[in-house]
Amino acid sequence: MSVDVIPEWMANLDDEDMSFIKKFITASGSLKEIAHQYGVTYPTVRLRLDKLIQKIQIGDDAANEPYIALIKRLAINEKLDFDTAKILISEYKKARKDK
Template sequence: MSMEVVPDWMVNLEEEDVSFIKKFILASGSLKEIAGQYGVTYPTVRLRLDKLIQKIQIYEQEADEPYISLIKRLAVNEKLDFDTAKILIHEYRKNKGDQR
């Protein structure tokens, strides 16, 4: 068994995201300890973890709706504002006949 197998959900993560995950695991999931390591506040680390969770969730949904996943990924990475992302997703679904 090869030790170099990378799970699919990790492939598109940035190097700093992978580093954060490693620190998180080594700190036994203590966000307070991670905040100390990075020299930031607990809420800042919590926000970073929440964005990382969103990135992973978006990857999990990508197979179903690649366009929507792209829009969500752009919003999570702050390349597109949240309100614009919502409008784009709504219009895409409306054009497909999906009224969610």
């Protein structure tokens, strides 16, 4: 793999996400250690990791369903509330099925 090519799953990650991944790896995946490094609680780090996992999964979905990936990304980044995102995705899927 060329150094210039960024894997698709990394395309939606920002610098803060990459920093978290680096700390996660260097802490051997210990969320407790990462919580200590950031000076936050374990549940806070767990939530951050869950959001990061969602971003990575959205990156995987983007090629197949770019609109759905956009809606999910907006919800994860708290630009759109979760209930509205679910409605938009549901209506989009319904409209595609009716075609």
